[in-house]
Amino acid sequence: xxxxxxxxxxxxxxxxxxxxxxxxxxxxxxxxxxxxxxxxxxxxxxxxxxxxxxxxxxxxxxxxxxxxxxxxxxxxxxxxxxxxxxxxxxxxxxxxxxxxxxxxxxxxxxxxxxxxxxxxxxxxxxxxxxxxxxxxxxxxxxxxxxxxxxxxxxxxxxxxxxxxxxxxxxxxxxxxxxxxxxxxxxxxxxxxxxxxxxxxxxxxxxxxxxxxxxxxxxxxxxxxxxxxxxxxxxxxxxxxxxxxxxxxxxxxxxxxxxxxxxxxxxxxxxxxxxxxxxxxxxxxxxxxxxxxxxxxxxxxxxxxxxxxxxxxxxxxxxxxxxxxxxxxxxxxxx
Ligand SMILES: Nc1ncnc2c1ncn2[C@@H]1O[C@H](COP(=O)(O)OP(=O)(O)OP(=O)(O)O)[C@@H](O)[C@H]1O
Ligand SMILES: [Mg+2]
Numbered sequence: 001x002x003x004x005x006x007x008x009x010x011x012x013x014x015x016x017x018x019x020x021x022x023x024x025x026x027x028x029x030x031x032x033x034x035x036x037x038x039x040x041x042x043x044x045x046x047x048x049x050x051x052x053x054x055x056x057x058x059x060x061x062x063x064x065x066x067x068x069x070x071x072x073x074x075x076x077x078x079x080x081x082x083x084x085x086x087x088x089x090x091x092x093x094x095x096x097x098x099x100x101x102x103x104x105x106x107x108x109x110x111x112x113x114x115x116x117x118x119x120x121x122x123x124x125x126x127x128x129x130x131x132x133x134x135x136x137x138x139x140x141x142x143x144x145x146x147x148x149x150x151x152x153x154x155x156x157x158x159x160x161x162x163x164x165x166x167x168x169x170x171x172x173x174x175x176x177x178x179x180x181x182x183x184x185x186x187x188x189x190x191x192x193x194x195x196x197x198x199x200x201x202x203x204x205x206x207x208x209x210x211x212x213x214x215x216x217x218x219x220x221x222x223x224x225x226x227x228x229x230x231x232x233x234x235x236x237x238x239x240x241x242x243x244x245x246x247x248x249x250x251x252x253x254x255x256x257x258x259x260x261x262x263x264x265x266x267x268x269x270x271x272x273x274x275x276x277x278x279x280x281x282x283x284x285x286x287x288x289x290x291x292x293x294x295x296x297x298x299x300x301x302x303x304x305x306x307x308x309x310x311x312x313x314x315x316x317x318x319x320x321x322x323x324x325x326x327x328x329x330x331x332x333x334x
Contacts, residue, residue: 040228112158
């Protein structure tokens with residue numbers, strides 16, 4: 001891609017100071033997101049998917065400390081930006097959708113008003129923006145936002161309270177809130193966990209459909225490889241605070257090159273290259289408080305590891321199918 005990335009993360013490191021030691025949660029993370037691109041961030045629980053996105057937006061607790069790197073978005077380094085800059089960007093230029101929508105919504109406020117709250121908060125900032133709905137009043141824009149997420153009878157639903165709506169419907173409201181100001185970057189952290197399978201697919205179709213229509217870059221964090229495979233253009237695999245492989249979705253599933261990625265996927269792909277679910281990987285993630293972590297944090301779980309892996313961290317090159325490994329699996333033969 002020739003355009004500069006919308007989000008350009010380089011060498012991002014983050015640690016948490018805790019009573020039992022320093023947790024080296026992220027180390028030297030490189031990640032690019034281009035306009036309109038849908039990127040899946042996958043990896044086992046504890047690999048750092050959530051802290052990566054929260055820390056970029058300045059949402060992390062007092063124990064967190066950025067140890068290095070940059071995360072440039074629209075010319076601004078998010079890791080250096082002050083809280084007022086980040087607060088202005090959040091919800092307007094960069095939005096997030098979390099798991100468990102019901103608890104994220106205010107239980108005692110009609111959902112339509114909750115959408116209006118976001119529109120009002122960013123009213124000054126979005127005034128100059130062109131769009132078909134700019135001439136509308138707040139209420140009409142909130143109704144339109146509900147219509148955009150395919151909520152039937154949006155005029156009536158405007159006044160519904162969260163408890164009156166199903167889980168899937170609440171998640172649609174969260175999406176409406178997140179997208180109301182037409183952000184250029186959406187971070188969706190396990191947005192469909194807890195929903196039944198049919199609703200999951202519908203919610204994912206909705207998010208990716210709107211992302212494509214609006215050319216919105218989307219970082220989709222998930223445990224579910226099948227969901228990522230169906231909806232993402234590219235996938236970045238994380239292990240123990242490192243990004244270990246990045247590739248266009250088909251290439252990654254067709255021929256994973258990092259031993260960790262290969263183990264996450266089923267070893268026996270189904271017919272027509274159908275996608276397997278995330279498999280448990282033998283061995284545990286290393287304790288990130290250890291002071292003697294090996295350079296490649298997967299090396300202790302890896303049958304291909306050599307002495308070099310323990311001493312020298314393999315870089316993740318800036319190539320289309322990038323793998324951070326000294327002994328990667330062979331590229332696929334056509
Ligand atoms: N506030 C904190 N204090 C100390 N350690 C933390 C804190 N928040 C996260 N961590 C640690 O940072 C690492 C990454 O956590 P993170 O929540 O990003 O994982 P994840 O990949 O999102 O996992 P999951 O799939 O379970 O959501 C973990 O080792 C976790 O224990
Ligand atoms: Mg998480």
